Amino acid sequence: MKELVERIRREGKALGNGILKVDGFVNHQVDAVLMDACGREFARRFAGVGATKVLTAEISGIAPALTTALHLGLPVVYARKTKPITMPDTVLLTVAPSHTKGVITELIVSPEYLGSGERVLIIDDFLASGATIMGLVRLAQTAGATIVGIGTLIEKSFEGGRAALAPLGVLVESLAVIKSMEGDKIVFDE
Amino acid sequence: MKELVERIRREGKALGNGILKVDGFVNHQVDAVLMDACGREFARRFAGVGATKVLTAEISGIAPALTTALHLGLPVVYARKTKPITMPDTVLLTVAPSHTKGVITELIVSPEYLGSGERVLIIDDFLASGATIMGLVRLAQTAGATIVGIGTLIEKSFEGGRAALAPLGVLVESLAVIKSMEGDKIVFDE
Numbered sequence: 001m002k003e004l005v006e007r008i009r010r011e012g013k014a015l016g017n018g019i020l021k022v023d024g025f026v027n028h029q030v031d032a033v034l035m036d037a038c039g040r041e042f043a044r045r046f047a048g049v050g051a052t053k054v055l056t057a058e059i060s061g062i063a064p065a066l067t068t069a070l071h072l073g074l075p076v077v078y079a080r081k082t083k084p085i086t087m088p089d090t091v092l093l094t095v096a097p098s099h100t101k102g103v104i105t106e107l108i109v110s111p112e113y114l115g116s117g118e119r120v121l122i123i124d125d126f127l128a129s130g131a132t133i134m135g136l137v138r139l140a141q142t143a144g145a146t147i148v149g150i151g152t153l154i155e156k157s158f159e160g161g162r163a164a165l166a167p168l169g170v171l172v173e174s175l176a177v178i179k180s181m182e183g184d185k186i187v188f189d190e
Numbered sequence: 191m192k193e194l195v196e197r198i199r200r201e202g203k204a205l206g207n208g209i210l211k212v213d214g215f216v217n218h219q220v221d222a223v224l225m226d227a228c229g230r231e232f233a234r235r236f237a238g239v240g241a242t243k244v245l246t247a248e249i250s251g252i253a254p255a256l257t258t259a260l261h262l263g264l265p266v267v268y269a270r271k272t273k274p275i276t277m278p279d280t281v282l283l284t285v286a287p288s289h290t291k292g293v294i295t296e297l298i299v300s301p302e303y304l305g306s307g308e309r310v311l312i313i314d315d316f317l318a319s320g321a322t323i324m325g326l327v328r329l330a331q332t333a334g335a336t337i338v339g340i341g342t343l344i345e346k347s348f349e350g351g352r353a354a355l356a357p358l359g360v361l362v363e364s365l366a367v368i369k370s371m372e373g374d375k376i377v378f379d380e
Contacts, residue, residue: 021276028277029267029303032244032259054222059268062252067260069222077219078249086211087218113219 001041001175004153005188007034014181018128018156026125026153027060038175039067042123042151045173046072049148051121053077055114055136057107064153065123072121077114079107079136088112092142096135107135109143116144127152127174130161137168154178157189191231191365194343195378197224204371208318208346216315216343217250228365229257232313232341235363236262239338241311243267245304245326247297254343255313262311267304269297269326278302282332286325297325299333306334317342317364320351327358344368347379 013021025031042064054076056065062078069076083091092109114120120140122133127150137147147170155161155174158181165172177189203211215221232254244266246255252268259266273281282299304310310330312323317340327337337360345351345364348371355362367379 015276019275023274023276023300024303025265027274028270028300029265030256030259032256032266033263035256036260058249059252059270062249063256066220066222066225066253066256069220070226070257073223075215075219076222080218080249084213084217085209086205086213110213110218113214 001038003034003037005176005190007031008154008176008178008186009188012186014184014186018159018181020154020156020178020181020186022154026063030063035063036067038064038153039069040071041175042068042173043071046121046149046151046171049121049171050119051148052119053114053121053145055079055109055120055122055140056124057081057132057136061124064125068121068123068151074121075113077109079109079139081105081107083108092139094135094138094142096131098132107132107139109139111143114140114143114145118143118145119148120145121148122150123152125153127155127161127172128159130164133161134164149173151175156181191228193224193227194366195380197221198344198366198368198376199378202376204374204376208349208371210344210346210368210371210376212344216253220253225253226257228254228343229259230261231365232258232363233261236311236339236341236361239311239361240309241338242309243304243311243335245269245299245310245312245330246314247271247322247326251314254315258311258313258341264311267299269299269329271295271297273298282329284325284328284332286321288322297322297329299329301333304330304333304335308333308335309338310335311338312340313342315343317345317351317362318349320354323351324354339363341365346371
């Protein structure tokens, strides 16, 4: 998606160790109009998969997942990283390593909002190693739901996430694909 | 806002100790279409305040803040609760007690995205004691920005937040006002 690629080219910063800083429009400050355009584009690409729910992980997946859900007219569920007191005692929980934070995080979904029969479209900000997304996949599968597609804003194709997701056999779409980051140079796959 | 009040009436649950569960459409599963309508309503109510930026706190403020920002055509900044590695070494940080979690949380904003001259509209999910929102106010004021309005989806007017915010002298708007919760009964101020 040209608009997102151009924005990363202009404002994204490679910080080394595969870390891409997009805090000015995705991760801390969010360009709402750009996120809405990304949501519209995801809705277009996944129009045919018959999704009944969008699933993401807090925190930075929320913005693109929300705008995608809006354009598809679907609810969105975000997996929590800590269990709030409003959640039932028994939950769906998995763990996923966070590449950028170097820690293991929990992903928690209430069984109230993810059940068998759901057709789940996963949306997140980044596809890197695919570990967070595979965590969301496990939660959905444990709930008896079916994964029907996976969309991410930015794919770092040199980190192997697409290969990790391939066995799922679903449509995987990224709006900007980065094939290498060396020093401060960001190279897109266009 | 009738649509939100009706939804709380139908699906909200008073869990005791002033805790209102709205996990099915605001806090865990999000009704994207309803959030968009709330954002449109905030944009209408704050059309005249001359905001240049929307400010909220992760996590559950993100959805209404994003849709408000979208309808106002503004960027939105969400205060982080932990400092990510992409943030500069020196940040704006304050602490706020979380009423529902019984802990002190940090609210962190990068000075890159909140500066003097900004006119800040604060949007959050709940107005209870006002502690989180006053934390956001301190961050904005420390940055030299001006607060121009405060909007929340749900105000629990029996927790005194509106009085805490009154000295700011800005427009405070809530889309649903609950004046009491006793047992499982939710009473709206209409």
